[in-house]
Amino acid sequence: MFCKIKKVLFLLGVFLCLSIVCNAGAGFESLFKSGEQAFGEKKYEQAADLFAQALKLAPSDLRSRFRYGQSLFLTQRFAESQAQFQMILQNSPGNITARVFYAESLINMGMTDEARPHIDWILKVQPEHERARFIHAKLTSISEPEETEESEYEPESLPVNIKPLPVVKNQKTSPVKSQEKSFVKTQETQSLKSQQTPSLKKMASTVEKKSEIPVKKEPDEPRKITPTPDGFIHIPAIPASILPVEYQAEDEEDFFKNYPASSIKNQIHPQDAIAAAYNHEKNNYPKKAEPQNIASVSFESLAEGQKDSFVFNLELAKYYVESANLKDAEKCLAVAEKIATEKRNSRGVLETGIFRSLLYVYNLDFNGFGHHLMSLKSSMTPESYQPFLDIYNQGIEVKDEVEKARMAAGVAIGATHFAVAANLLKPAFIRYPDDPIIGRLLSDAQMQSRDYKGAEITLSQIARAYPNNSEAYFNLARFYLTVDYKPNLVRDYAQYAYKVDPTDSRCGIVLGLLDYSQGNVIDGISRIKALLPSLTDPMLKAVCERIILDGEKNADANFSSLLALPGSSKGTPETYRILGEDYLKQGSFFSAAKCFEKINDLSEIGRTFLAVASVMSAADEPVNAATLNSLGLSLLTKVLEKDPNNARANLYISLYHYERGNMELAREAVANGLKNKSDKYTENRLNSVYNILNS
Numbered sequence: 001m002f003c004k005i006k007k008v009l010f011l012l013g014v015f016l017c018l019s020i021v022c023n024a025g026a027g028f029e030s031l032f033k034s035g036e037q038a039f040g041e042k043k044y045e046q047a048a049d050l051f052a053q054a055l056k057l058a059p060s061d062l063r064s065r066f067r068y069g070q071s072l073f074l075t076q077r078f079a080e081s082q083a084q085f086q087m088i089l090q091n092s093p094g095n096i097t098a099r100v101f102y103a104e105s106l107i108n109m110g111m112t113d114e115a116r117p118h119i120d121w122i123l124k125v126q127p128e129h130e131r132a133r134f135i136h137a138k139l140t141s142i143s144e145p146e147e148t149e150e151s152e153y154e155p156e157s158l159p160v161n162i163k164p165l166p167v168v169k170n171q172k173t174s175p176v177k178s179q180e181k182s183f184v185k186t187q188e189t190q191s192l193k194s195q196q197t198p199s200l201k202k203m204a205s206t207v208e209k210k211s212e213i214p215v216k217k218e219p220d221e222p223r224k225i226t227p228t229p230d231g232f233i234h235i236p237a238i239p240a241s242i243l244p245v246e247y248q249a250e251d252e253e254d255f256f257k258n259y260p261a262s263s264i265k266n267q268i269h270p271q272d273a274i275a276a277a278y279n280h281e282k283n284n285y286p287k288k289a290e291p292q293n294i295a296s297v298s299f300e301s302l303a304e305g306q307k308d309s310f311v312f313n314l315e316l317a318k319y320y321v322e323s324a325n326l327k328d329a330e331k332c333l334a335v336a337e338k339i340a341t342e343k344r345n346s347r348g349v350l351e352t353g354i355f356r357s358l359l360y361v362y363n364l365d366f367n368g369f370g371h372h373l374m375s376l377k378s379s380m381t382p383e384s385y386q387p388f389l390d391i392y393n394q395g396i397e398v399k400d401e402v403e404k405a406r407m408a409a410g411v412a413i414g415a416t417h418f419a420v421a422a423n424l425l426k427p428a429f430i431r432y433p434d435d436p437i438i439g440r441l442l443s444d445a446q447m448q449s450r451d452y453k454g455a456e457i458t459l460s461q462i463a464r465a466y467p468n469n470s471e472a473y474f475n476l477a478r479f480y481l482t483v484d485y486k487p488n489l490v491r492d493y494a495q496y497a498y499k500v501d502p503t504d505s506r507c508g509i510v511l512g513l514l515d516y517s518q519g520n521v522i523d524g525i526s527r528i529k530a531l532l533p534s535l536t537d538p539m540l541k542a543v544c545e546r547i548i549l550d551g552e553k554n555a556d557a558n559f560s561s562l563l564a565l566p567g568s569s570k571g572t573p574e575t576y577r578i579l580g581e582d583y584l585k586q587g588s589f590f591s592a593a594k595c596f597e598k599i600n601d602l603s604e605i606g607r608t609f610l611a612v613a614s615v616m617s618a619a620d621e622p623v624n625a626a627t628l629n630s631l632g633l634s635l636l637t638k639v640l641e642k643d644p645n646n647a648r649a650n651l652y653i654s655l656y657h658y659e660r661g662n663m664e665l666a667r668e669a670v671a672n673g674l675k676n677k678s679d680k681y682t683e684n685r686l687n688s689v690y691n692i693l694n695s
Contacts, residue, residue: 028057032064036436039067040469042501044074062088063437066098073101078108096122100131112139130538299590302631303332309624310339310348311616317355319590324419324449326362333359348619350379357388361411362420364404366395402428406438413441416586418448429458434465443475450567452483470501477510481517483568490514505534509544513563516547566595573599580604584611603648606635610656629656647678651686658689667693 035050048071054064069084082105088098099118106115116139122132299316306312313336320329333355340348353376360369370392377385391411398404405424412421422445429438439462446455459479463472477493480486491514498507508531516524528544535541543562564570566579580595589612596604609632616625633656639649650673657666670690678686 028054028061031057032061033434035064035067035071036466037468039071040466040471042074044071047071048075048077069098069101073105076108078105081105082109096129096132100129100135103135107135107139115139305627306624307335308339309616309621310336310343310345311612311619311621312624312628313339314348314352314355315589315612315615318588319594321358321362321417321420322588322591324417324423326359326420330359346379350376353379358411358415358417361391361395361408362417362424364401364408366392366398366404370396402431409441409445413445416448418445419451421445422449422451422454426454429461433461436462436466436469439465447565450565452479452565452568455479456484468500470497470504470507473497473500474504474506474510477507481510481514482563482565485517485564485569487514487518505531506537506540509535509540513543513547517563567598573601577601577604580608584608589615602635602639603646603652606632606639606649607652608632609635610652614659643676645672645676647673647676647682647686649673651682651689654686654689658693663693 031050031054035047035054038044038047038050048068051064051068051071054061055068058064065084065088069081069088072078072081072084082102085098085102085105088095089102099122103115103118103122106112106118115135119132119136119139122129123136299319303312303316313332317329317332317336320326320332333352336348337352337356339345340352353372357369357372357376360366360372373385373388373392376388380388391407395404395407398407406428409421409424409428412418412424422442425438425442425445429435429442432438439458443455443458443462446452446458456479459472459475463469463476466472473493474497477490477497480489480493491511494507494510494514497504501507509528512524512527512531514524515521515527518524525548529548532541532544532548535544546562564572564575566575568575576595576599580592580601583589583592583595589608593605593608596608609628613625613628613632616622616628633653636649636653639646640653643649650669654666654669654673657663657669666689670686670693673686674683674690677683
């Protein structure tokens with residue numbers, strides 16, 4: 001748990017350079033938006049010029065500097081690109097996306113030895129980073145340099161307990177004035193996950209072959225998407241029924257109101273429309289019918305018997321923050337603080353103190369945050385205290401509430417509190433509905449927190465504001481494929497994205513997945529096979545490979561379990577189980593239990609309570625641990641009463657007895673678990689325990 005706190009410390013440090021300057025000047029905003037438009041249209045030379053001009057007006061703006069570096073990279077001006085990303089890294093060495101660009105610029109300049117330490121560092125702090133792994137393989141396994149393939153950057157996980165590479169602040173690295181300090185919004189690295197950075201040679205070869213992208217039985221033009229006189233596309237984002245009467249469409253068949261984001265004449269203002277949509281009740285939004293709940297988890301009732309448990313109250317506070325329930329989180333944290341103080345648990349006092357600092361930031365109370373820091377100062381080293389102080393100094397200077405919210409949202413994203421981040425970013429996006437960085441951050445936070453209705457509104461507004469950005473329409477197509485399953489919209493938006501950018505093979509892949517999902521298995525797999533070699537998205541590629549394998553085995557279409565997200569219209573119980581596993585891995589026990597509750601999985605809920613009991617035992621709370629152990633075992637026993645050979649229930653009981661030295665009962669449980677066929681993962685774990693017990 002202390003490692004988790006250290007992680008939060010580092011994450012807070014990473015965000016100390018968040019840009020809090022509101023570049024409201026008309027000149028800057030005009031240049032930046034024009035640059036974004038040119039970048040989306042892949043006019044990188046023009047985009048680079050526009051971003052360079054924007055930086056002259058606002059040298060501290062990360063969005064412009066990052067885009068400037070990207071544009072330079074894509075025009076093969078690698079030395080200039082390297083200089084821009086080094087300026088970012090001087091102030092934020094933990095910015096992994098910038099470091100990847102920096103390393104690739106060095107490689108393209110022939111400086112592979114200089115690039116190698118940066119790639120090695122990324123793989124130390126984030127071993128699963130696909131792009132870094134790809135570059136590392138190229139550097140170590142291939143003697144002759146090859147072209148850099150297209151890439152799609154995944155959301156970045158920030159470094160944990162790793163000392164960053166040494167950098168010298170304000171080091172003069174290029175002809176650009178070194179006095180221009182780069183204030184870095186580190187959370188924007190996640191917003192750039194959908195931007196491709198292909199080499200120009202690769203792009204050129206792909207453009208020459210664009211006619212080869214198979215779009216079987218489909219016209220080149222979108223079937224239903226037609227531009228308005230203003231050049232905008234009909235986007236199903238704002239239900240007409242929730243708008244003021246004077247703004248509702250005259251044509252009753254036009255269920256969704258369309259308006260150009262650049263004009264408010266005789267139209268509803270985008271800010272008002274988006275605000276109305278976010279506040280609209282979700283009873284018209286299609287949700288998957290969930291089974292009757294027989295595994296209800298009431299943390300409130302459990303709390304009655306755990307009032308003296310530091311672990312339970314701290315874990316419950318974490319759960320409430322992850323659910324964006326800051327009020328109840330405050331109550332539980334106060335109880336945990338009191339217990340830690342009374343027991344003179346210095347580590348617990350520090351943990352709760354750091355946790356409370358997050359609550360101050362999330363509540364935008366920087367005055368309270370400053371007073372709280374004074375009480376923490378004696379418990380922290382100067383190195384760990386400084387990032388908190390810097391955040392306070394920046395936050396206290398900001399008077400605009402939206403800018404404060406943007407700053408706090410960056411901290412929330414870094415701490416994986418996505419629901420909190422979404423709540424903080426909504427006012428900023430309503431105020432700046434044409435800001436692509438805010439929009440992408442918000443949509444990602446909404447998707448991560450499973451606020452699918454909100455994500456639909458946000459993604460649609462981004463597409464409306466940037467009709468020539470293929471990524472915006474690809475994201476909509478993916479949304480209607482994996483969340484709110486609407487085949488017609490998937491096809492419409494994927495084809496429109498393909499029309500805007502014929503080099504993006506993902507559009508054809510989505511159309512193949514759509515064919516597959518509709519039962520056209522042969523056509524779908526054929527399309528996927530044709531485009532798979534050019535696909536670089538690792539997650540999408542894994543799904544496609546699984547689908548091809550199933551097709552070769554003549555297996556039935558398995559769309560739901562492979563593509564649908566948890567809580568989506570086509571979601572399966574397995575999606576919630578996978579999500580719960582992810583929560584367990586990051587130590588979010590109660591959020592995991594709630595995921596398992598949604599699918600009535602008593603085995604996994606029981607296992608989760610046993611895990612909490614283990615943490616209590618380590619924290620010297622034996623009585624509380626015994627209570628949670630009893631609860632966990634009772635749930636597993638209920639499963640075995642109905643199915644004595646249930647594999648997962650027997651696995652968890654076996655591990656429980658093994659940890660306590662009762663080998664006989666552990667062997668008995670393993671033997672029972674192996675009697676029935678189970679999923680491969682569970683079977684492998686049972687066999688591993690069996691081999692250990694009988695070795």
